[in-house]
Amino acid sequence: DTEVTQTPKHLVMGMTNKKSLKCEQHMGHRAMYWYKQKAKKPPELMFVYSYEKLSINESVPSRFSPECPNSSLLNLHLHALQPEDSALYLCASSQASGGSYEQYFGPGTRLTVT
Amino acid sequence: GESVGLHLPTLSVQEGDNSIINCAYSNSASDYFIWYKQESGKGPQFIIDIRSNMDKRQGQRVTVLLNKTVKHLSLQIAATQPGDSAVYFCAEETNAGNMLTFGGGTRLMVKP
Numbered sequence: 326d327t328e329v330t331q332t333p334k335h336l337v338m339g340m341t342n343k344k345s346l347k348c349e350q351h352m353g354h355r356a357m358y359w360y361k362q363k364a365k366k367p368p369e370l371m372f373v374y375s376y377e378k379l380s381i382n383e384s385v386p387s388r389f390s391p392e393c394p395n396s397s398l399l400n401l402h403l404h405a406l407q408p409e410d411s412a413l414y415l416c417a418s419s420q421a422s423g424g425s426y427e428q429y430f431g432p433g434t435r436l437t438v439t
Numbered sequence: 440g441e442s443v444g445l446h447l448p449t450l451s452v453q454e455g456d457n458s459i460i461n462c463a464y465s466n467s468a469s470d471y472f473i474w475y476k477q478e479s480g481k482g483p484q485f486i487i488d489i490r491s492n493m494d495k496r497q498g499q500r501v502t503v504l505l506n507k508t509v510k511h512l513s514l515q516i517a518a519t520q521p522g523d524s525a526v527y528f529c530a531e532e533t534n535a536g537n538m539l540t541f542g543g544g545t546r547l548m549v550k551p
Contacts, residue, residue, distance in 0.1 A: 356537055357442075367541030369482065369529050373536060411493045415482050419537075425475060428539060430482035 329431035329435050337437045340406060346434045348399040348416030355421035357399040358428065359391055362413040374399060375421050406438045447526065449546045455508070458516040458549075462529035462542045467510060469531035474503060474514045478525045486514070486527075515535075524549045 329350045338344050348357065360368035373381035374393040388410075390402040395399045399416055413435055417428040470491035473482035487502045489496045491498075496503050502515040504521045512529050527551065529542040 358537075367544050369541075370538060373537050381538065400473075417482075419539075427485050427488055429485065430475075432480075432482045 328430050329418055331414075331431035331434050333434060334432070335435045335437075337439060338364055338406065339439055340408070342406075343402070343404045345403065346401040346414055346436075347417075348401075348431055349397055350429070350431075351397055352416040352418060352429065353396075354418035355396055356419045356426075357393060357416040358418065358419075359389075359399070359401050360415040360430075362415055363434070372401075379422070381415075393395065406436075408410055408438050410435055411438045442453060447495075447544055447546045449548060451548045451550060452519050454519060454521060454549050456519055458514075458519045458547060459522070460514045460516075460527050460545045460547065462512040462514075462545075464510050464529065464531045464542065466531060466540070467507075468533050469540075471532040472503070472505060472512050473530045473532075474501075475530060475541075476525045476530045477528065477544075483528060497548050519547075519549050521549045521551055523547060531538075535543055 333348045338371045353376040358373050359371040361371055362368045370383050371385045372391045377393045388405050392400040414431040415433045419428040446549045459534050473488045474486040476486050477483045487498045487501050487503050489505050493504050502518045516523055520534045524547055526544045528544045532539050
């Protein structure tokens with residue numbers, strides 16, 4: 326199984342809402358990632374979890390809060406977002422650090438903030 | 440032909456021709472490189488990778504070339520098919536691992 330799944334596929338939320346994005350993989354990968362992708366732009370790294378611990382936070386605003394409950398799951402909690410946060414949010418996983426490895430991406434959650 | 444401007448660079452090729460997509464990477468310390476394909480509405484899909492101790496790697500219908508002297512990466516697609524139409528991103532990573540930096544992307548359009 327080389328699949329990364331993400332839910333929901335689409336999400337529309339108001340600026341006062343609280344919502345969560347979910348990501349799951351069963352490849353035994355111990356590194357998981359959140360990326361943000363705007364239209365016609367490359368993915369931009371937000372967070373990296375390695376062995377369920379946050380290892381990289383690319384200066385992301387606190388209205389985005391990641392969580393890694395176990396080695397297969399990754400969440401991104403959203404609160405008080407701005408319209409400019411509308412984007413495709415991608416989750417990825419790979420073998421953990423100790424070298425460079427291919428990252429497997431999920432299909433993304435298309436987020437619209439109104 | 441290839442056009443570069445304010446929008447995503449686009450390469451338009453005839454079905455059956457070979458395609459070459461180029462990428463200039465930024466970090467001379469990068470030692471791992473990946474090409475991803477992203478179709479509309481989908482996440483990036485791994486195509487092929489190469490490590491810095493190699494200058495060429497071949498897959499099925501795809502070849503990646505790495506020139507570390509000029510920090511240049513290219514993806515060659517043989518006998519391009521309509522299903523190859525997508526946006527292609529190169530990505531680089533240093534030996535520290537876990538941090539992929541993506542290039543700007545090139546849209547490949549295949550004309551039947």
